[in-house]
Amino acid sequence: MDRAWPNLHKTEEAILRISPTGDLRWCGATVLAKAEQHLGIKDPQRKLLESHLGDNSHQLDENFRDLAVRTLHAANDAADSERAQVRTFRNFLLSSILALTVLASLSVIWGFAAPGALAEKTCFYPAGVRQCPVGAGEPSGVDLMLVEFIGMCAAAVAGAISLRHIQGTATPYMVPMVLMLLRIPLGALSALLGIILIRGEFIPGLTYLDNSGQIAAWAIFFGIAQESITRMIDQQGNRVLDNARGSMREFGTVPRE
Template sequence: MAENVTVGWQVGADVTDWQLTVESRARRVRADLAALPSAPATEVARKAADVSLEIVDVALRSADNKWWRSGASWWSGWHIERAWRALHEAEIYLAAADPDLPSRLPGLRARVRMYLEEGDPRRAAMELENPDRATVVDAMRAAFDASDDAHAAARALRNKLIVISLALFVLNTVLGLVGLIRPGLVPMCMPPNLAVQQPLCPTGTGAASGWDVWMVQLFGALGATISVVLLLIRRRPDLSPYVLVGYQALVKILLGATLSAVGLLALGAGLVSGIVYVGSQAALLLWAVLFGYAQQVGTRLLDNYADRLMDEVRPLPDRVTTSGGKR
């Protein structure tokens, strides 16, 4: 029956990894549906799965049309999540009608363990030697729902990171413009001390300059960039449609620029007098770098949360049906 398989929507060459994954799995679902024996119950499941696969095709086509795709669609991610949810429904209908379901139980159990808690009764029922088909379908649906919810959570975190980045960019820009228009209004210079008889400023002059704030922010961003490099080194590649690492890096750099200005304000105010000594321009800029890197203390919590979230939505090679895998 392979010659009767409908290929469905085929994504173009310039597509993202998630589109290729969804299209490949949808094609395998179609092949498995065509191989099912003819029976009244099978035909019902096949028709229901075909409806879900048509939804997958529409979502892929919408995502592939760059001119049609609007900013609201990108922000809401409806085409991504609709494609995955519809694909999951098709895989569930396939499992419900598959006569070889018992042979697929090891893979199904592994998938359910990934998303359902150990005390979940649906997971416990799946662990029985010969669970009935309704139990398997119910556990699959719960596991897929948890996976789809993780995708929605990843999108929500991405949008939050974008909003935070915009707010930090505006704040840094305003601080820089204020310092440029009214030099000294945002004091970045250190007061004279026993070693330096005149104010010590980031630009190396003896008086406040319009570029002091920009200089401090630049070196703060430099310090934050070091933590970004560490983030990129330890981050594993993934095929999730919502890649967060770029937005995390942007937040770190912008926050580092902000904290460097705040840190130098604290130094100039004498809050750490007697503990920190600044006797040269190089030392002043070095402290700006350190304050910029210090954002890692707060953003590390964000990194850990993002890592856990991406682990839940990262596609893995576990076979759920002949068309499936942990996504």
């Protein structure tokens, strides 16, 4: 698909370049519409083409064929650039998902390999009795699995609710779906790090959790709390998608940075 669009654009430009004069005169409006959509109303080539069409009963003639071809080429380049931005943003999200998933998995493996190093940080000692996420007993990787699983579930629920703010897209890159998937590993790590922060007495007034139920409840809280980060990423995603809406974009709008 990424290679198909440039080839289609080259074909479109070639057809305009060799079209008979009788067919050429009706191509001006199409080129002008595409230029307004992707170049904006201030583009000098678009303004010159619009002026010619206005003075020539909205018909394109041979004298301005080259201008129409150049304008169409510029509009096609802008459209390709818009799609490239969406693709780059999607690839960045996929890389982030992979990295976060690896980190979450490694933390669980570490919990099984050396329970006293990381898994023990999710346990608390109210009244001198150890309370871990799975209950009283020795810490293990299962505690980390439980905390991360709860965080993932909480993040998934919060992400499903936030989907109402994510706009659709005319591109084939499924950015809204990738934004949703980003929340899953991020929620797992957010829950784990949040429990560790409580254990480290980082949060004033909160030093001990009395039972596994409270640990699970705080894991839910921190899993949902990742929305404060992903909401900003959603906003950036919407800005990127706004630049590549194809025929859904209003005429004359200028792509946003």
